[in-house]
Amino acid sequence: MHALPVFLRLESRPVLLVGGGTVALRKARFLCRARARVTVVAPAIDPALATLLEQHGGEWLRRRYRRGDLAGRDLVIAATADETVNAAVADEAAARRLPVNVVDTPALCSFTFPAIVDRDPLLVAIGTGGASPVLARAVRRRLETQLPAGFGRLARFLGDCRDRVRAAVSDESARRRLLEQLAEGPIAEQVLAGDEAGAAAAVDALLARGEAPRGEVFLIGAGPGDPDLLTFRALRLLQRGDVILYDRLVGKGILELARRDAELLYVGKRRAEHTVPQDEINRTLVELARQGKCVVRLKGGDPFVFGRGGEEMDELARAGIPFQIVPGITAxxxxxxxxxxxxxxxxxxxxxxxxxxxxxxxxxxxxxxxxxxxxxxxxxxxxxxxxxxxxxxxxxxxxxxxxxxxxxxxxxxxxxxxxxxxxxxxxxxxxxxxxxxxxxxxxxxxxxxxxxxxxxxxxxxxxxx
Known part of the structure; x- marks a missing residue:
């Protein structure tokens, strides 16, 4: 990972923008949406930038940049066509240990602007470390089509539910499972359809019943090893797992797609060396699900082609544990x-x-x-x-x-x-x-x-x- 993605809270924070052209205007729009206190220093500025500053209470210093302009700032952006000025801004920012972005010059940047999918309060940021902004924008366009505008409304709804869920469900794993159900189930569909009142009533009824979320097992075919060969469904369910049981044929790249806090249990077998016998694997799946956990059983290839998925399915069915089978590309x-x-x-x-x-x-x-x-x-x-x-x-x-x-x-x-x-x-x-x-x-x-x-x-x- 070339950089740590973070979200900065800039509301009422002083930010300096050096430059007044169309590039500076684009950056200023981002800053104003984040409610930063923007000061622009430039001999002349784009009329649209002047209007933006007026609308959002910004300031324009009608002159060239001078060393010392960064005093009292929390963040700085250099967006001029003069490489000497941009380098001087970057140098002063480094001396003051301020985050700095120099447009189109990654070597002088301590941070870069991502392409953004805005479903406020849900934000998706796509970055390439300045290597290819065009590619980041292409990825953003793809995501724009997959994330309905209603996702912002859903994010706010789930935020409003968190305190009630926390008060009603003390167990952390059960609480996470319940929130996942709210985010991906029929209640979420109600919110996306605009029926927030009906969704809120459904949440109240669910909490009133006091039902702990039931554990579930996903038997997932991980394919032959290349992470690109996972199905969309396999990826989605993999990222829901509290505990992941995997064998030696599952590639490391696939495990890296799991949730960061998921517990990983190696249950691999090789010829004449069964690290965990199959009967014990079966029992473990049942026991973990009975604890209310979302359990992922990752199997190389396809679960039902020499993968013993049928035996695990039988055990879960006899124990009354809900499960899903996700086919994988067989070897x-x-x-x-x-x-x-x-x-x-x-x-x-x-x-x-x-x-x-x-x-x-x-x-x-x-x-x-x-x-x-x-x-x-x-x-x-x-x-x-x-x-x-x-x-x-x-x-x-x-x-x-x-x-x-x-x-x-x-x-x-x-x-x-x-x-x-x-x-x-x-x-x-x-x-x-x-x-x-x-x-x-x-x-x-x-x-x-x-x-x-x-x-x-x-x-x-x-x-x-």
Whole structure:
């Protein structure tokens, strides 16, 4: 993070604005909206700026900037076309330890102006540290379309509710859950629709019943690792979590999207090393929800594709715990896309089969005779250790040893690697390359297309060949 975003309270605070042109006018409008006491120093000023100062009780010093003008100020902005003057203002501000903004000169700034989405009292600020104001404004335009004007009204309504909720609900976690329900549920919709009286009555009724917010569990598919592959719903629910249980396949970038005060519990497993047994994970989900907490269970890929989400869902259902399932992009789809391998293709494969490659007691118990169609792509999850068995059994049951094989290591991450060979050669290739989990194995003629189509590089952000 290149700078700490903060909101300054400037009401009645003395601010000096050096410069009187159109750029200074834009800055003055921000300052006046924040109810600052603005003084402009400039030999001449834009007529609109003069009118603004008159309307808001500002002052105009009709001369050039002089050293000493910053005395008694709380903040200063230099917005002149003269680089020498701007540098002198920045120098005096540094000597006085005053926050200073020099327009279009990030190197001289101790703070920069963000692009702002104003839904007062809700404010959204977008900054790039002065690197690209154009990009910040583009992001602001997108947010403007997603935040209705009524969000300011909702923010004020929720602010009015806080004291009543605090008095009625003593438990901090339960109180936060209730406020979240008010902010995102049907009561919020009433406020956004303009029915604040009806919403207030609904809040009174809710508090009168004295019902503590019930705990809830979100089983969220975190995808294969790249945070950009999270769904909007996954992101929204992730940021509501009081407690987050995650496994080793969940990328660090995804955990950074969680709420800052959320409790993170690692429950990962790797081959022959179960940090937390599945039964204990199930019990933990139930116990935390019974405490009234919002619990997020983050699972690599999709919860229902070799993710044991079904077992966790069963446990929650038997315990009467409310839960939601959020699908995620499963590793097969993501790894294949990033590797440039279409799992199905009109000329090569008309079906695809997902198969576990996880061995038990050194064996893979599959009906290998069903895996022989040359027009079906096979995808083996967790198959690195079982790769010798996979290659051997497929060939032994009739699959051509020349069938192409791809092993995708750490798919969608900056460390992604695609290793290719055939059923007959793959073991020697893997021996030389020494890949590490997590890996995904793709078997079928579609693998040939990777060389033709290229593969997506997460580091370069483009398809490479």
């Amino acid at each position: 097969a789809n993501a790894a294949a896309c990033y590797a440039g391998i279409p799992l199905t293709h009109r000329d090569y494969a008309q079906s695809v089969r997902f198969v576990t490659g996880h061995t038990k007691d050194g064996e893979l118990r599959h009906r290998w005779e069903e895996f022989q169609s040359p027009t079906e792509t096979l995808v083996f999850y967790m198959g690195l250790v079982g790769l010798p068995i996979i290659c051997e059994q497929l060939v032994a049951h009739g699959r051509d040893p020349a069938t192409p094989v791809a092993l995708v290591e750490k798919a969608t991450s900056p460390e992604q690697r695609v290793i290719t060979g055939t059923l007959g050669t793959m073991m020697s290739v893997v021996e030389a390359e020494k890949p590490e989990p997590p890996t995904l194995i793709i078997v079928g003629d579609v693998v040939r297309l990777a060389a033709e189509l290229g593969w997506y590089s997460p580091v370069e952000g483009r398809v490479v060949r």
